[in-house]
Amino acid sequence: MKTYQFRVSIIGIPKLYRLIEASENCTFDDLHNVIFQSFDRYDEHLYSFFITRKDTKSMRNIYDAPQITHPVSAEEMMGYGERKESTAKMQICDVGLNEKDVFHYLFDFGDEWWHRIKVQNIKETKAKKKYIKLIKSVGESPPQYPDYDDEEYE
Incomplete structure (x- = not known):
């Protein structure tokens, strides 16, 4: 089984990142959950991953990339004739x-x-169980x- 190491940074905030290790059979929901916890968030919201494969600052290139989105958002998009993959169903290994x-x-x-998420490295491991x-x-x-x-808005 492959293990991925991801470097996750928040765009626009230098010297801030998290390294996350995940087995290939983790879903993008699993990845979201670890990112959510590792950046000390507490209030859930919708989210999406955009598989750009390259670093880009172009919002057009990001939004044109294959999208894997929160299950609720994926379901809503189908009503508009758009097909978006659900983070609950897509595994890391599914996107190559x-x-x-x-x-x-x-x-x-x-x-x-x-x-911004960069694939730092990919290793072959003997592990059989899913972990992140x-x-x-x-x-x-x-x-x-x-x-x-408060004074700013009075």
């Missing part, structure tokens, strides 16, 4: 990632927390909802 590939993750469609874990944390997580100065 290679070392050094980059893909993008959007958490919270309103606040838009954009992440945070292996390194660098930098302090930003608050999910920044405290706005």
